[in-house]
Amino acid sequence: MNTQLLAVPSGTVDFPFPDYVITLRLDRAITGDQNCRLDHLGSRDETRTKMAFTFPSDLLPDDVTRLVNLAYEEALRCFERNCSMAAIGMCGRTIETVLAAFYAKQFGKHPSEEQNPPGVNAMINRLRKEGYRFPAGLKERIEVIALHRNMAIHGNIVLPSQDEARSTIYLTKDVLQLVSQGDTNEAAGNESLR
Known part of the structure; x- marks a missing residue:
């Protein structure tokens, strides 16, 4: 050969x-x-060396951390099998799980328990209104992931490409890393979501 x-x-x-x-x-x-x-694109080499990430266990309750890691792992597995819609959907699920956990920590109940459950943007806006300052670029990354997720999941006639799935996964990894690293809220004296 x-x-x-x-x-x-x-x-x-x-x-x-x-x-x-x-x-x-x-x-x-x-x-x-x-x-x-x-x-090959989406190979295990790429997903296991460049995309891999495990959300730390000390930020959220154990069951939520397991769910975040499970959803992100499923996004990688879908990507490896060239299932772009599913990979993007699982990226959205990963981010929504983290955001909902922080929302629940801040307001004492999960967003699904609200009379009108908020979506991603409504959760972000409510957290900001309560004084949470998102690390630089985090809010924008979350919004882009949510946009790709909505386009992939909600009946858009254009199917997402493998490259779109790849970039959504890398954005998701960036968000998970930003959330799990230090945050500017403690330094500013604001309530941290950690």
């Missing part, structure tokens, strides 16, 4: 399947017989 690959000028050979393409790539920097690597 290495000999055949060496003959290809680009150093790559594509093996198309109905839902994805596997690319065999020659890495000339690696010497010997180990210079071929199997790659």
Whole structure:
């Protein structure tokens, strides 16, 4: 196989399947017989090394933390199988679970217990009204994820691409990291959602 690959000028050979393409790539920097690597978009290599994230256990109740990690893991599994709508939907679920837990912590009840349960933007606005300052860029990232989730889930006739799912997953990871890192609220003297 290495000999055949060496003959290809680009150093790559594509093996198309109905839902994805596997690319065999020659890495000339690696010497010997180990210079071929199997790659494809949404590969376990990408999801397990670049997208992987575990939400820390000390920020939310244990059952909520498990649910956040389960939803995010499911988004990665859907992405690996080229199920873009499902991956984006699970990213939305992940973020909504975190936001709802912070909302419940701040207001003493889960948003689903409200007479008119708030959506993502309403939760964000109510938290801001109560003095919570979102870390820079967090609110905007959450809004973009919510937009992609709504377009993927609510009957849009345009199906999301694998690249759209990828970017939504990376945004979700960014949000989880921002939420789990230090926050500006404690320094400002405001009630922290942590």
